Amino acid sequence: MKKNLLNYKGLYGDNNQRDFGDFVNHELLATRSKLYNWEINVHLHTDLFQIFIISSGEGVLIQDNKRINLKAPCILLIPTNTFHGFEFQSDVIGEVFTISEQFIETIFKNTPLILLELNKAKQYSFNLDNQDLNDFIYLKNKITKTISENSSYKQISLQSLFQLFFIGLHHLNNTFEDQKELSNNRTLGYFHAFQKLIKKTLPESKLIKEYANELRITPVHLNRICQTLVQKTALQVVHEYCITEAKKYLLYSSYSISEISYLLNFKDPAYFSRLFKKQTGLSPNIFRSNNSQKDSN
Known part of the structure; x- marks a missing residue:
């Protein structure tokens, strides 16, 4: 039997075709990883962008046939259409935000430089006493709370919070040359x-x-x-x-x-x-x- 690419239309393990629109999902890292004995096979999501926030424990990201160590605290960005897999330790603690590509393009339609940056997978590592980390945790908690609310302004609030989150990462990113900034x-x-x-x-x-x-x-x-x-x-x-x-x-x-x-x-x-x-x-x-x-x- 021919082995094909493992491409999930939805979350890992969910291959139902759908129109994601402004889809935003939040779950604990353990929720899905535990089901698969903490090993996530190499796969991709065609239309979904993911943010992994690991607050405790360790793991390995498998990408482009390389094994990249993940050590808390860190934030990991996985763009759409990017092959990736994981091996986590069973005591790892973290959270995962899954966002539709359309949602990201909506919030950054006037700032394409950030869209350009979000084309590649990237890990941001922090010290426990780093003020930037505290800012991201604050935003993460606000986003999580907003997702669970049933407010008329929920979508606008989420757009604003994710803008602040990604702009914060953008300020940490020194890989783009001055000519791109200009x-x-x-x-x-x-x-x-x-x-x-x-x-x-x-x-x-x-x-x-x-x-x-x-x-x-x-x-x-x-x-x-x-x-x-x-x-x-x-x-x-x-x-x-x-x-x-x-x-x-x-x-x-x-x-x-x-x-x-x-x-x-x-x-x-x-x-x-x-x-x-x-x-x-x-x-x-x-x-x-x-x-x-x-x-x-």
């Missing part, structure tokens, strides 16, 4: 929209000029935006997404190289293999073999 919202908005278009389509089925047309800008303008923000051409951004998706299939499915190339809408598996090797330095077969050996060690 980029105007219009430029960042175009880039975010470009990323969404890539995600929605099978990348190899579209030309850069077609993406540009949908954004109502010229291909030259789109390339300039990509160069400014990520120092890549628009085509390189598309190829980077293709390779990231290909790695998921190579690591977490049993599809053949040819099948993966067709799933990503490459018309020629040989071209897919050449592009993959150019981007990673390894052929798809060797990449899969090397990472399979890591799993067995």
Whole structure:
């Protein structure tokens, strides 16, 4: 039987198709983890963003075939469409917020820089006496209380509280260069929209000029935006997404190289293999073999 990617439309273990809208969910870390003996298989959520707040204990995040230690207190962000799994100690204490992508895009539609930051998984570690940690715990408690309320202003309150939460993390994030800070919202908005278009389509089925047309800008303008923000051409951004998706299939499915190339809408598996090797330095077969050996060690 062919092994496919473990992709949950809802929360872990829930694969019911639904329209999440402005979905926000809160639960204790133990609620779901305990059901699976504290081991969460590697999976992704297509439309859901997650925040893990671990206040006590330890665990391991499994991502991109790497094992990343999690030690409390810490906050972990898992973006949509990101493969991840966990191994928690049974005494771990924490909470999980699960938010729809639409909810995040609504609250940050005028600040696309933060949306750009939220594209990658990130762990924030704290000392117990850190004032920033106290601020996040205060906001976490306010969010939890608001979720349980039945107020006419519940949705507005949640939007404001999550804005403060993510803006607080943004101030801790020193990975973005000054030029990104100086980029105007219009430029960042175009880039975010470009990323969404890539995600929605099978990348190899579209030309850069077609993406540009949908954004109502010229291909030259789109390339300039990509160069400014990520120092890549628009085509390189598309190829980077293709390779990231290909790695998921190579690591977490049993599809053949040819099948993966067709799933990503490459018309020629040989071209897919050449592009993959150019981007990673390894052929798809060797990449899969090397990472399979890591799993067995």
